[in-house]
Amino acid sequence: MHPTHDVSPHATVTTALTSPRARRIALAAALVVGALALAACAPGPNPDVGTPTADGSPAGFWLGLWQGVIVPVTFVVSLFTDTVNIYEVHNNGNWYDFGFVLGLGLFVGGPFGASRGRRNH
Numbered sequence: 001m002h003p004t005h006d007v008s009p010h011a012t013v014t015t016a017l018t019s020p021r022a023r024r025i026a027l028a029a030a031l032v033v034g035a036l037a038l039a040a041c042a043p044g045p046n047p048d049v050g051t052p053t054a055d056g057s058p059a060g061f062w063l064g065l066w067q068g069v070i071v072p073v074t075f076v077v078s079l080f081t082d083t084v085n086i087y088e089v090h091n092n093g094n095w096y097d098f099g100f101v102l103g104l105g106l107f108v109g110g111p112f113g114a115s116r117g118r119r120n121h
Contacts (some may be wrong), residue, residue: 001076048092049093058096059092059096060091061099063088064096064097064100067086068102069106072107
């Protein structure tokens with residue numbers, strides 16, 4: 001009686017992916033794809049920073065905070081109209097951005113909001 005060998009295509013793929021060289025190649029490919037994905041998300045310059053809005057002043061921290069809190073509603077409205085944006089481009093720069101991100105964080109429950117589970121007492 002002769003021993004049988006698994007000649008299925010899955011056997012060679014599993015063996016090939018477990019070799020150290022294949023793992024290094026897969027890791028390098030994943031790093032390249034990840035770097036390209038991050039580079040694609042990089043923001044460009046905002047030429048309207050510091051320029052006044054219709055009321056005469058650029059949006060600051062407090063308006064950024066408010067717009068961050070209401071971003072879920074604003075996003076839905078922005079899908080159906082061209083006159084509503086979720087982000088004010090006429091802002092004062094970093095303070096507006098900080099307020100916007102802080103407001104968005106308040107809406108989603110902060111950095112630990114998603115990991116907090118329900119407690120049954």
